[in-house]
Amino acid sequence: MSKKQDFDTMVRKMIKGSDVIVEVIDARFPSLSRAKRYENMVKRDRSKKLLVAMNKVDLVPDKIVQKWRDILNDERIDVIPTSARERLSTKILRNSIIRAVGKDFFYITACFIGLPNTGKSSLINILKGRSSAPVAPIPGFTRALQVLRITTRLRIFDTPGVIPTKLSLGDQILLGVIKPEKLPDYQKAAWALVHRIDQINPNAITETYEIEYESPPEFIEKFAEKRHKRKKGGELDLDTAAVIFMTEHINKARIPVWENPEEYLRKKEENV
Numbered sequence: 001m002s003k004k005q006d007f008d009t010m011v012r013k014m015i016k017g018s019d020v021i022v023e024v025i026d027a028r029f030p031s032l033s034r035a036k037r038y039e040n041m042v043k044r045d046r047s048k049k050l051l052v053a054m055n056k057v058d059l060v061p062d063k064i065v066q067k068w069r070d071i072l073n074d075e076r077i078d079v080i081p082t083s084a085r086e087r088l089s090t091k092i093l094r095n096s097i098i099r100a101v102g103k104d105f106f107y108i109t110a111c112f113i114g115l116p117n118t119g120k121s122s123l124i125n126i127l128k129g130r131s132s133a134p135v136a137p138i139p140g141f142t143r144a145l146q147v148l149r150i151t152t153r154l155r156i157f158d159t160p161g162v163i164p165t166k167l168s169l170g171d172q173i174l175l176g177v178i179k180p181e182k183l184p185d186y187q188k189a190a191w192a193l194v195h196r197i198d199q200i201n202p203n204a205i206t207e208t209y210e211i212e213y214e215s216p217p218e219f220i221e222k223f224a225e226k227r228h229k230r231k232k233g234g235e236l237d238l239d240t241a242a243v244i245f246m247t248e249h250i251n252k253a254r255i256p257v258w259e260n261p262e263e264y265l266r267k268k269e270e271n272v
């Protein structure tokens with residue numbers, strides 16, 4: 001069995017054993033980063049409650065966060081906008097978990113699920129009050145299940161992030177769910193990222209790096225020049241430049257980019 005299947009089996013088991021499922025999504029990409037398969041699994045079981053933590057709100061303008069919150073509420077999803085980095089709304093999250101099950105439960109088991117790198121372990125650490133779940137800017141960092149006792153009443157499962165199968169290469173890098181170094185073709189992957197960001201936020205890359213370009217390959221070339229990435233012979237080192245560009249997006253969130261709520265609504269209406 002592949003590691004992905006192992007993780008998937010593990011997450012499903014943890015969902016089965018939990019009262020509350022906290023799905024952590026990325027506030028920059030609230031639609032793309034949803035783990036719909038698990039959401040559906042939770043919705044089918046009426047004994048379980050689903051909460052969505054829209055994390056990393058520090059990277060998105062408040063107005064956009066509010067719009068996404070309304071959209072998800074309209075879809076009957078309970079959303080709590082959080083920022084583990086700025087410790088925003090983490091108490092609200094903890095109280096919501098406890099409130100979700102009602103007073104009848106004395107012991108509560110919650111399970112944090114979601115794509116890699118959305119901030120599951122970071123949020124749990126804040127709830128716990130000290131670092132217990134290892135955190136890293138590396139997607140796929142949590143590799144095994146961790147059980148954490150938050151209070152005498154509440155225990156939390158931290159699970160490894162699972163990548164939905166239908167996510168395109170561009171979206172996988174956009175969401176930061178894979179390590180750039182693991183990709184077979186760095187330049188192709190970086191082009192896919194440029195292309196995807198251009199679709200979502202057309203001026204974001206030019207404004208961030210002060211580079212004008214007509215195509216993704218041209219951007220990577222100019223980026224390599226600007227960063228003085230050259231091989232020994234003097235020619236541009238496009239592979240190194242591609243990895244640096246992707247890593248700056250995944251690890252440092254340098255490019256201001258987020259899904260447009262209106263666009264999401266428009267597409268949804270078209271599909272109905």
Ligand SMILES: Nc1nc2c(ncn2[C@@H]2O[C@H](COP(=O)(O)OP(=O)(O)OP(=O)(O)O)[C@@H](O)[C@H]2O)c(=O)[nH]1
Nearest residue numbers: 084085117118119120121122136137140141142161
């Ligand atoms: N800007 C910002 N970064 C965050 C926030 N929460 C977490 N991060 C960063 O996102 C990265 C991933 O955080 P983790 O907590 O390891 O994410 P995870 O969901 O446990 O990831 P996996 O274990 O790979 O599934 C780290 O670099 C965190 O510092 C947040 O609210 N805002």
Ligand SMILES: [Mg+2]
Nearest residue numbers: 120121141142
């Ligand atoms: Mg983790």
